[in-house]
Amino acid sequence: MNEITLPLWAEVLIAVLVLGGSIVALLGSLGLMRLKSYFERVHSPSIIATMGCWLIMWATFVFFSATGQGLALHALLIAIFIAVTVPITTIFLMRAALFRARRAGRDVPPSISRIVRNEPLSEEAVTADSEASKN
Secondary structure (H helix, E strand, C coil), X not given: CCCCCCCHHHHHHHHHHHHHHHHHHHHHHHHHHHCCCXXXXXXXXXXHHHHHHHHHHHHHHHHHHHCCCCCCHHHHHHHXXXXXXXXXXXXXXXXXXXXXXXXXXXXXXCCCXXXXXXXXXXXXXXXXXXXXHHC
């Protein structure tokens, strides 16, 4: 296997970026484990996926650039894809959870939408929904 010798500044920078990304991932994982409700826990994976990924991406970018293997554009494309998709997915998951919580009558912030009704279902509607799902 070929041994690659990097300048000291590159080794230190890569180590700091990878360590920073792994610390962010660890803190996000601890937050995911420690927080109680879904609405609190939904933010931790977003932080892990965005900030941790960007730090690891910059470490990859510096490594491949310092070794003379060219720019690591594949790492940049992956980080951009994650930075675009994670917030959008989180928004949709949070909206779906809020909609379900409101329909179940839980104590969550009221809806500001005038298009979709988000009030708790009446007992008749719950019975009709459960019977419709059985068929």
